[in-house]
Amino acid sequence: xxxxxxxxxxxxxxxxxxxxxxxxxxxxxxxxxxxxxxxxxxxxxxxxxxxxxxxxxxxxxxxxxxxxxxxxxxxxxxxxxxxxxxxxxxxxxxxxxxxxxxxxxxxxxxxxxxxxxxxxxxxxxxxxxx
Numbered sequence: 001x002x003x004x005x006x007x008x009x010x011x012x013x014x015x016x017x018x019x020x021x022x023x024x025x026x027x028x029x030x031x032x033x034x035x036x037x038x039x040x041x042x043x044x045x046x047x048x049x050x051x052x053x054x055x056x057x058x059x060x061x062x063x064x065x066x067x068x069x070x071x072x073x074x075x076x077x078x079x080x081x082x083x084x085x086x087x088x089x090x091x092x093x094x095x096x097x098x099x100x101x102x103x104x105x106x107x108x109x110x111x112x113x114x115x116x117x118x119x120x121x122x123x124x125x126x127x128x129x130x
Contacts, residue, residue: 033120
């Protein structure tokens with residue numbers, strides 16, 4: 001999502017961004033870290049990732065998102081150090097239970113499709129300015 005896209009999102013929602021007391025509603029930034037390693041030394045291919053992005057992420061987050069390539073590492077449940085390529089998806093949206101459910105659905109679908117132990121989700125409240 002480019003700064004222009006984010007600005008459009010905020011402007012489109014501007015009628016609902018202040019409450020009766022004049023305070024701004026909370027804008028949420030979600031970072032989702034999708035590891036690309038699968039069991040038995042296999043990896044999520046670029047084609048598989050694109051299908052997941054097109055069929056799972058895009059329909060749930062039509063207002064936009066950003067995808068970045070990353071490299072990460074973590075300790076697996078059995079204590080083994082895992083290094084893997086990762087796709088980082090960044091979402092910016094208003095705080096709403098529907099969006100929370102959509103994020104949870106996307107994570108569950110990815111874990112199911114690619115036999116993942118977990119998907120790291122980092123959620124923070126942010127203030128936007130342009």
